[in-house]
Amino acid sequence: MTIADTSAPVTPDHNTVLSRMRRALRQVPFSVGFGIAWLAGMVLIAIFADQIRPYGITAMDLRSRLALPGTFPHLLGTDELGRDVLSRLIQSIRMSLVIAFGATIISAIFGTTLGFLAAKFRGVVEHLVLVLADFQAALPFLIMSIAILAFFGSSMSLLIVLMGFYGWERYARIARGLAISASAQGYAAAVVQLGATPMRVxxxxxxxxxxxxxxxxxxxxxxxxxxxxxxxxxxxxxxxPPETSLGNMVGFGREYLTRAPWIMLAPSLVIMLTTLSISLVGDWLRDKLDPTLR
Structure with a gap:
């Protein structure tokens, strides 16, 4: 009589894994699935823009100026200088996503840091952070951005840093409130009693x-x-110029809206679908991750 070896690792059944994946996909609404797929496509385009872009963004074909969409070899047509709209759209997606991603990271880090400092030191530091947050919320950010860019000139680094100061007060308020709540709970106090530094806590x-x-x-x-x-x-x-972004394409395309609307409509559609997809996915994540809404 032999005893079966129970120490061997148990591999999950293939059908079980597939059934779990199907159940998970059924729980995702169609609109959220569309948003995730669209954002994944935008990220892939931004990463592999140089490989999938058919022409250079400054390459001109003066014989094909304002070519209609679907005209071979320009699938989305050309602009007033004969530049391929599809190529410029792919590069614009990359530029806009890089700016938005970098600015969002800067805003989150800056706001969260100030929120944690306010929760740690309280008193004057907390009051100063809250005053700055109120000032930022009351300040017309677009007007301030126009003034700064008009005075210093526009550059990629300045634009990302400037956009990084948009919305930081939200993170500061959220981080401050949640940090105060967590500090009042037992686990944070226990770690402090064990000798952990404030940064580690x-x-x-x-x-x-x-x-x-x-x-x-x-x-x-x-x-x-x-x-x-x-x-x-x-x-x-x-x-x-010569770089391009989605807003840049819309700005140049507005002059040809009646003669060549595709120059403006293509980036406008990408902006609309991208912001809509992020909003849909964000609302879904809020419902899934926020414990107060469960």
Whole structure:
């Protein structure tokens, strides 16, 4: 009589894994699935823009000026200088996503840091952070951005840093409130009693517990930064030629709206679908991650 070896690892059944994946996909609404697929496509386009772009963004074909969409070899037509709209749209997606992603990260780090400082020191520091947050919320950010870019000139680094100060007060308020709540709970006090430094307490114990709420806030700030950058580029203060962005394309295409509407409509459609997808996915993540809404 032999005893079966029970120490061997148990591999999950293939059909069980597939059934779990099907159940998970059924729980995702169609609109959210569309948003996730669209955002994944935008990210892939941004990463592999150089490989999938058929022409250079400055390559001109003067014999094919204002060619209609579907005209071979320009699938989305050409602009007033004979430049391929599809190639410029692919590069614009990359530029707009890089600016929005970088600015969102800067805003989240800056706001969360100030929120944690306010929760740690309280008193004068907390009052100062709250006053700055109120000032930022009351300040017309678009007007301030126009003034700064008009005075210093537009550059990629300045644009990303400037956009990074958009919406930081949300993260500061959220981080402050959640950090105060977490500090009042037992686990944070226990770690302090064990001799942990304040930085370790906030980064290793409090931050992971508030990260879900901050991530949801990032999904709300991301589309707003895309729209803000598009507005600045539309006014000629954002991304400067020869580079291009979605707002830049809309700004140049408005002059040919009656003769060649595809120059403006293609980036406008991408802006609309991208911001809509981020909003849909953000609302879904809020419902899934925010414990107060469960």
């Amino acid at each position: 906030y980064l290793k114990h409090i931050l992971p517990n508030v990260a879900s709420t901050l991530i949801v806030s990032m999904t709300l700030t991301f589309p707003e930064i895309i729209l803000m950058e598009s507005g600045l580029s539309f006014l000629g203060l954002g991304v400067q």
